[in-house]
Amino acid sequence: MRIEPTDATLGATITGIHLNRLSEAEVDTIRTAVLDHAVLIFPTQRLTDDEQIEFARQFGELSIESLPFTNEDGDRLRSADDPLMKLFQGNEGWHTDSSFQPVSAKVSMLTARKVPSSGGQTEWADMRAAYEALDAETRARIEDLTAFHSLYHSQSQVGGDDETTAQGLATLHGQPKSRSPLGPGHRRENATANAAPLRPLVKIHPETSRPALFIGRHAYGIPGLDPRASKDFLDELVEFAAQPPRIYSHDWSVGDLVMWDNRAVLHRARPWPLDEARSMHHTRVNGERTSETALNYT
Numbered sequence: 001m002r003i004e005p006t007d008a009t010l011g012a013t014i015t016g017i018h019l020n021r022l023s024e025a026e027v028d029t030i031r032t033a034v035l036d037h038a039v040l041i042f043p044t045q046r047l048t049d050d051e052q053i054e055f056a057r058q059f060g061e062l063s064i065e066s067l068p069f070t071n072e073d074g075d076r077l078r079s080a081d082d083p084l085m086k087l088f089q090g091n092e093g094w095h096t097d098s099s100f101q102p103v104s105a106k107v108s109m110l111t112a113r114k115v116p117s118s119g120g121q122t123e124w125a126d127m128r129a130a131y132e133a134l135d136a137e138t139r140a141r142i143e144d145l146t147a148f149h150s151l152y153h154s155q156s157q158v159g160g161d162d163e164t165t166a167q168g169l170a171t172l173h174g175q176p177k178s179r180s181p182l183g184p185g186h187r188r189e190n191a192t193a194n195a196a197p198l199r200p201l202v203k204i205h206p207e208t209s210r211p212a213l214f215i216g217r218h219a220y221g222i223p224g225l226d227p228r229a230s231k232d233f234l235d236e237l238v239e240f241a242a243q244p245p246r247i248y249s250h251d252w253s254v255g256d257l258v259m260w261d262n263r264a265v266l267h268r269a270r271p272w273p274l275d276e277a278r279s280m281h282h283t284r285v286n287g288e289r290t291s292e293t294a295l296n297y298t
């Protein structure tokens with residue numbers, strides 16, 4: 001197995017192994033590598049859904065077994081105003097997976113099944129390095145701050161009303177190849193006022209103890225700040241955090257698998273020409289309840 005770090009503060013490419021037949025020692029090496037590098041790139045593995053699920057189970061309990069992120073609807077391609085495409089448009093904003101659920105995500109993975117001729121990259125930003133780069137004053141300011149996290153809120157910021165968001169979610173999770181139930185954070189009533197999960201802005205990683213900014217598009221409404229000041233401050237933090245050398249951008253080839261640690265990075269999708277098919281299959285490992293449960297949930 002070869003592990004080659006990228007030029008950024010996060011990410012490493014791993015070659016020389018097959019993810020569908022790993023020894024226990026190789027799995028251990030991958031577990032350590034994802035803590036060190038936060039993003040691991042495995043080129044052209046070409047896993048089936050079952051193999052991808054089997055691989056992911058070695059990192060914890062799954063909240064999503066397999067979920068197609070695709071603009072294909074049978075033989076046709078969805079248009080930009082389709083409620084599902086509105087969700088994908090939202091995913092073009094920096095975020096961490098499931099922060100709007102009572103228990104946030106640990107590890108996520110994507111495999112590329114169909115890749116457009118241009119665009120459609122996925123990018124990750126290192127929130128550990130971003131925290132380290134903050135000045136002392138900002139670090140002191142955010143130490144005790146928290147924010148609510150809601151998918152309905154983040155979708156409203158890209159023009160998605162609640163009904164459109166609910167329809168998009170029903171379509172996404174109801175696809176023929178979906179093996180992913182809707183979670184409590186997908187319900188509208190869990191996304192309002194104080195019912196939305198509340199999380200600290202600084203996350204201490206449960207395994208490495210490294211602090212990281214825990215922000216992104218789902219975060220809003222810092223208690224103690226008025227909504228406008230909260231939005232401006234959170235936008236400013238993301239703007240500062242997601243800058244080189246803290247960014248890795250992946251140009252997908254069919255069969256690539258990338259896995260990442262949601263407790264340490266933000267990620268986003270890049271747009272692509274919507275008259276071309278793009279199909280990615282997603283698997284998500286749930287966070288441990290002891291460390292990833294929101295402050296206002298038990």
Ligand SMILES: [Fe+2]
Nearest residue numbers: 091096097267
């Ligand atoms: Fe995501």
